[in-house]
Every structure is written in C-alpha cells, then in structure tokens.
Amino acid sequence: MNTTELPDLKLLQLFDLLYDVRSVTRAAEQLGQSQPTVSIWLGRLREHLQDPLFIRTPGGMAPTPQADALIGPCREILESLRRFTAWEIAFDPATAKRRFRICMTDASHITLLPRMLAHVREHAPGIRLEAARIDGNTERALESGEADLAIGHVPWLGGGIYQQQLYMQDWICLANRRHPRLRAKLGLKQYRAESHVAITAGTGAQLLEQALTREHIERDVVLELPGFLGLGAIIRSTDLIATLPRHIGETLAEVNDLAIHTCPVPVDRFAVRQHWHARYHQEAGNRWLRAMVVQLFGNPT
Template sequence: MDLKLLAVFDEVYKTRSVSRAGENLGLAQSSISISLARLRRHFGDPLFVRTSDGMQPTPHATSLVAPVRQAIELLRGITRQQAVFDPVKAQRMFRICMTDITHLVLLPALINRLRVIAPGINVEITHISGQTPRMLESGEADLAVGFMPQLEAGFYQQKLFEQDFSCVVRRDHPRVRSRLTAAMFKRENHVLVTAAGTGQNLVEEALERLGVQRNIALRLPNYLGMGGLLASTDLMVTVPRRVAETLVRIADVKQLLPPFELPVFSIKQHWHERYQQDPANRWLRGVISDLFLE
C-alpha cells in the first residue's frame, strides 16, 4: 500500500468518477482502474460500484475513507513531501461553488485569465447550497465565492469587494425616467430573485424596517434571462450593483439609484482550513483576488 493508491481511493471517493479522478491526479483512466483493482484485492471488497449516479462506495469503502485520509496526511508528513503546483503544466479540474452574483461578475474574467496563464486548468461551477460547507471540508469543492455569512468555524475567508444595490428597468420605461422616486418604486411591479447569496434578504429586511411595501409580480430562482425579461416588460428589479452593471452591458436596460438607503455587503472567497497551505488552492485564491485588485 503506497501513497498513490491511497490518493486514488480518496479521489474516486470524492468525485464518484474514475475519469474525473484521473483528471485531478494527472493519471490515465487505465492507471486509475489498475489502482482500483489493486485496492480491491488488498481489501477483499469491491469498494466502488458503478451505478447511474457514478461510482458509489460500498459500506466498507465508507468506513475506510477517514483512516485513509489520515494515512495520506501522515505519509506526506513523514516523507516531508514538498507539494509544488505549476499552473503552466498543471492538468486538473477546480470546483468552485458560486452565487449568481459571482457567476455573472467573476466567471467570464476568471475563464479568460486561466486560458492565458494556465491552459490545462478546467473549472466546474456549482451553486452555493446547504452542502457547500461539507464540500469544502471534504475537498469536493476547492473554493466558495459569494455572500455566505452562514459559513462558521474552520473556514478562512478573504473579502473581494463590497456590494451595494441598484434598481434596473428597461431603457424606455414609460414611467421611470432618469431618477427613481419612492413613489415610483412603490407603484411599479417588481421581480424578486430568491437565489441564496444574492443579499436579497438584506433588501427585504431594510424595506420592512422602513415600512415600504411593493408589489412582487414575479419571483424567480436566479438571474437567468433577467436582461431580456426586463427589456421586454415594465418590471423593475433591485439587484447588487455589479449585477446591474452587467445587465446594462448585455440588455437594453438602465440602472438607477434606489430611493431608499439599502445596506452594503461583502463578496468573499471561502476555503476550509485543511487547504490553507495547499499550493493549488493558494494559487487559485491568488488568481481570483488579483482579478479584483486590478
């Protein structure tokens, strides 16, 4: 039993996929299959069984994952392995949990940067959810980027930028011109985006404190198609300012200051303390932070 075999076990357990485990470890799929065969012989158990949901672990594999991960850490410490990450040569997948805001604001710039400085790096995006803390802890996700005040002890964070709110309507709106008044805001029909991490709860709490009631004509789970929707209707939406700026660039809409004082919140990147010193994770965090310092 060597470190390579243990790493294969751990990666297949995390990804539930032979091919994705190979991508992350920089090994051919055939090498992963050979390693799995050796592991199965050693433990006398199938360990992973192919299903419609990927390679699912057997009960014995589930019981092994904690000691295997402890053994990996121990072996790395004993051998004083100095991990090195070379982005120019690296061939791997990073998994990032994102909110809709960071999907719109960060993702295009990140992909363009990676194509230049690390052409072998690929990215998989998942939505922020209740499973995000567990995914960061287990290594199923490398980073989470967005507004996530629910992340507690055991997680590091770095502020990327502060965010306030703007209102958006179609450019030729018949009633809303260049300035939005409180009366206009209360009179118009509004869109409410219910996705987690948008800061929308901050808006609702602020309006409730101010005693402001508005007519929610449409509730949506995310910002998908928001630009086209607003450009084709008289609806109004209150969104984080950078989302509003993006909508202005891609659709025939305009951005207005809200007529009420709304809170400011921070967009951050989060990672688990297990990966604080991991070279690949540190490199990715640096790339993302640099995008907002330019």
Template sequence: MHDHHDTSDYFDVRQLQLLDVLYTTRSVTRAAERLGQTQPTVSTWLKQIRDKVGDPLFVRTAKEMVPTPRADVLVEKAREILEAMRQISGAVPRFDPATSNRVFRICAPDSAHITMIPRLLQCIRGIAPNVQVETLPVNDNSARLLESGEADLAYGGFIPGMDTGFYQQALIKQDFICLASMDHPRIQGRMALEDYGREAHVAVSYGGIHGVNALIKSALHASHIERRVLLTLTGFLGIGKVIATTDLITTLPRNIGETLASQYGLQILECPVGIPTYMIKQYWHARYHRDPGNQWLRKLCAQYAE
C-alpha cells in the same frame, strides 16, 4: 546475521499521497485529478499498495470508495509521515499552472457565472491551458464539499456554514442599484421613492433567508415601504431579459446589476431605499490553506472579483 529490510517493501511518497487523497476524495477519478495523474496510473499505484499490505483498503460501493479499518490506520500514519517530510525538507507540494490538468471546483451563485468567472477563465486560458473549472451551487452542502476537498473555494455574499475551520477573505463591497428598461413609460434617468412603491418588481429568491432578497426585504420593512413583486426568479441570469422587455423594475447588487445592464442595454438607477451593503467573500477550508493550487486559485479569484 542481522535482519536487513529490503527498502523495496517501503511505500514511496506518491503512494502515501495517494492514500491520503483517496481517503479524502473517496474516488479514484478525483484522486487522479488532485494528483495530476491519469486514472490508470492511480489504479496501478493502488494495486501495488493493496498487494504490499494484503488488504483491499478501499471497497467500491455504488456511491464511493469506502475505506476499510486497515485504511483508517494506514492513512493516519501516512499523513504523519507526509507532514514530517514536509517539515524536514521544507518542501511544499508544487503546483505548476503551465502543466497542471487539475480540476478546480468553485461553489458560486449564478451571478458569478457572468461576472467573476468569465474574467477568471480569460486569465486561466493564458497561463494554465489545461486547468479545468467546474462551478457548483451554493447550498447547505457547500461547507462539507470544501472540507472534503471536493470543492476548492466558495465565492459569494451569503454562504451558509462557513464558521469553524474555514478561512475567509472579503473581496468586494456590494451596494444596490435598480434597473429599468431604456424605454420605460414612467421612469427616465432617476427614480423617486413613490415610483419604487408604485412600479411592479422582479425579485430573486436565491440564497433563501440568508440571501440578497432577505436583505432587501428587511430594509424595506424597516423603512415601511411596500414592494409589489410580480415575478420571483431562483437566479439572477433571467432578470435582464425580463427588465428589457417589460415595465417591471428590479433591485440588485451593483456587480451583477451593472453586468446585466450593459448586456441588455438597461437604465441603471440609484436605489431610493437605503439597503445595507454587504461583502462578497471567498471561503476555503483550513486543510487546504497551504495547498499551492488552492492558493493560486484564491489569488486569481481575488484579482478578478473586482
């Protein structure tokens, strides 16, 4: 009698996907989000897999689920099988905005919270009512988050570590404008270079040596212009109120500058200093280049960056 394997011993596709996603996210909660399932469902699948294999596969530590050596081997095989299945069927994993409850995470500067994000969300509310968006800060950790899938996209002008393994798309060219209060005692309608040198300024330290402030500083340095900075803020969102209520002025990228100006009723002035333009881009990791949810989000961000 020949040996006949009962196929009930085999993994099904969802179990393979769970192994793959759990290995990446190191968290049952995030794996459930990614797979669009509830946490109890994912826990049940994991228990079935553990029983089948006779190994815990993922061991809970204080911070995350750590894979066992057996999981390392299984996941490699699971990924080969999933890739082979994709090739055979030409099947792309589906993403349906109307029914998805996926959580998308975007690394973005606070300026995006009042420029791109509200427009993005207005659109998402209409076509994907259960999709959630979470913003994360842009910092040296952003690259790692994109690689592990803990973040889906990074958005902004100056994002560190986005070289090998990342795709990028240039979205908007940014030039610089200056803002002053409507009833500024010395500046009305236009601002000369001597005004710029004489007035007190608000600066933003966001982005450090790669940020907007560094770009402005090097342009001023090259033009031998001194800027008297009396207030430095870590983000963009507090500037509007300060400009509206004092005689300080500021130099900002056009996108955030125009948004703050309309919000607080400020004068927009042409910047008398030549500061180089830069691009706002979005970045994603090569591993998620074909992920349909990621593609959907990228398309929307590109549309609402404008």
C-alpha cells in the same frame, strides 16, 4: 546497535561531517560547537552504534568498516529530513492538469466566471473549472476537498473556514431605457408605485427583504425568479423594475442596454468574499487559485 532509540539529529550531522573532514577539531568549528562537546557527541554515537566509527591515525580520523557501511544510510536520512522540512507539492499553472470546483451563485456565473475562465485558458490551459451551487452542503464540501473555494456572501459558514474579502456590494435598480414613467431619478414614491421583478434566492435577497420590511415598503411584485437567468431580457421587454446588487446589475445593464437607477431604499451593503477550508490553506494549487481570484476581483473598499 541500540534499536530501541533513534540517534539525535545532531549526532547524524556530526557523523556526516566527520566522515568528510576526518577531524574532530574541524568538525567542531563547522558545527559551531566546542571540541569537548563534539567529543562527547561522538562518544554517544559510538555507544549507540556499538562501534568506534573513527580511529585516530597520523592522517586524521579514519572511518572503520562499520562507518563506511553506515554513511550512505545516514546521508539518505539527512536528505529525507531536508526534503521533509522544505516540502511543498509543486504547482505550475502552465503545466498542471487539475480540476478546481468553485461554489458560487448564479450571479457569479455572469459576473465572475467569464473572466476567471479567460485567465485560466491563457495562463493555465490544463486547468478545468467546475461551478457548483452555494447551499447547505458547501461547508462540508470545502472541508472534504470536494470543493476548493466558495465565492459570495456566505456569512453562515462555520469554524475552520478561512475567508478573504474581495469587494463590497451596494444596490441599484434596473429598468427599461424606454420605460414610460421613468425619465430621470427613481424616487421612493415611484418605486412604491411601479411593478417589480423579485429575485427570491440568496442571502442578498434576504438583505433586501429586511430593508423593505424596515422601511415599511410593500412592492407590487408581478414576477418572482429564483435567480438572474433571463432577468435582463424581461426588464428590456417590460416596464418592470428589478432591485439587485450592483455587480450583477451593471453587467446585465451593459449586456441588455438597460437603465441604471440609484436604489431609493437604504439596503445594507455586503461583502463578497472567497472562502476555503483550513486543511487546504497551504496547499499550493489552492493558494494559486485564491491568488488568481484576488488578482481578478480584489477591491476590498
């Protein structure tokens, strides 16, 4: 046997077929080739394996002892190649045992995570979710597989990161329903005059600050918060105003019985997207996770 070169795949397929049909003519028909071509392939295979492999007899092409010995390994190779070309690690959410780590903002802890958890507990009880921060380490975590997904407004993520838009966010203002000076529409003049809570973290906060600078508006900020924890209770118990993205704003308003006002400042809308690394684009578990997020929150308009 020539050990320096592997036989072509088509020669192994011919060997497998010829062993069953015992006829060069029938093998040629099933392979869609001419009989002379198949005869040439058989000659090359005989030369490669240094054995006649099949001997012409009145009953057809009879395999030699060498062919009998090689048919098993040949079929193992072909089956391995078939599994290789159709390879995909199975992921059944109903039975899978796995942890998914999702980078998200604290606003998403309030608006997205409860629905995700409810869906997972119903449809994938063996799955464990872990929420992590979006920060300067997020891109590296997605690349290494330390994190599976990032959800939010993260325009600074670099190359190799796929993204899919989920929904658009505009801006609203929240106030106490019994605010002593707010009975109807919140106008720009009153917005300037009132005292505010400012959320200082996140790219959304940067968009708001850019809009305030562009419109030459300086708010009377009496409280700064690094996130949304406790914001609803503060608005409910004071006469302060908060300006924040609609999704988290409407959620806090419903939970805390707050009044929602149209934001009088023209702040740029932004897209909330899910992000994942190209290394895991075809990975079955990651695909399931992304499909779940789209099912729960997808609304690209």
